[in-house]
Amino acid sequence: MLDAGLTTRMSGSSYKQFGKEVLCTQIHFSMLEAMFEVDHEVQRQLDPKKRRDIRDFILDSLKKGEPFYFSPFVFSSRGNIQEIDGGFMLKPGCSIYVLDAQHRMSAIASAISQLKSKKEAAEETGNQAEAEEARKFIQILAGYPVSMQVYLDLNQQEERQLFTDYNTERREAHPGFMLLYDQRDAYTELTRTIAEQMKTRLDIDQVRSRLTEANTSITSLITMKKCLLALFEGCLTVKTGNPYYKGCKASEVPAIAEAFFSSWLQLFPKRMTDRKNYACGVTGVQVALAYTVYTLTREQSLTHMEAIQQLQLLKKRCTWKHDDPAFDHMYNKPSKQVRNHSNSTAIKRTMLEFLLIIREERERLNDRQ
Secondary structure, X not given: OOOOOOOEEEOOEEEEEOOEEEEEEEEEHHHHHOOEEOOOOOOOOOOHHHXXXXXXXXXXXXXXXXXXXXXXXXXXOOXXXXXXXXXXXXOOOOOEEEEEOHHHHHHHHHHHHXXXXXXXXXXXXXXXXXXXXXXXXXXXXXXXXXXXXXXXXXXXXXXXXXXXXXXXXXXOOOHHHHHHHOXXXXXXXXXXXXXXXXXXXXXXXXXXXXXXXXXXXXXXXXXXXXXXXXXXXXXXXXXXXXXXXXXXXXXXHHHHHHHHXXXXXXXXXXXXXXXXXXXXXXXXXHHHHHHHHHHHHHHOOOOXXXXXXXXXXXXXXXXXXOOOHHHHHHEEOOOOEEOOOOOHHHHHHHHXXXXXXXHHHHHHHHHHO
């Protein structure tokens, strides 16, 4: 809250929304931080994990020199902002109350706090370059222009209702669009890069998270990202935080990823996109292939490139049709399709079937030599 003697003036424009007066304005974060309060009778409890994720996104963007954007922060002034000549004024000693921005506000403040600690540590150890970088980032965040919508005349009950509407009626962006535009995640960026490289060789759906039988694409961005997580980390669930590539260097990752998806051109039948007859286009089978490569690198000390080459042994036995013996554990006879193929249990079972075929085919090759 601002000191009683201070007056905050701001420019902006007002309009009516649902019969309520709303101010649209933009101010620097350092000023906003001194103006707002959280009313815990209106707001839910802050989620530290969500704050951390947003903070890490901010710090990562600063490190990369990339801009980051947020949708407008939403506040209620409870009558504490008055229109004056040439703009608006927050009454001395008064605050505005956050309705939709608590985690973003807290994340920016947390990023500044972390940078201040980093700056102090760097100064004490004589690392002037690191201290200067932290100082520059602090300055950027303090001056970050926050776009705001401020409801001027809501009562507390109306605030609670608006908060509920924001957090129950709002819909998150479709995951396909998130993969197209999200810059916060290394695996997302890798997925986009590989998809761009492969676009003339594989038909990749850019938006859908689930491909139907009628879809002619072999895979989607969503599935490709799942494959990459399984390929490099053996992860079959949601991944948070920075990547931890196992069995290879970060510099080798792009080439390995491209080699994995390129291997499908020789491994799958020519009509690979025919989902009615072939199971090679379903998510669980594709992720299981990636998980097979990961398992070969861990259990047999193969490089990723060597393990990817081993996948070619599968085509000696696997027809990739839905009723192939490798898919017995998830084959649904009434529909004549594989079902429930993308849960972790099914993926692991499919991976074991693939490993068995690879081992047996390798033994046959060795017997002939």
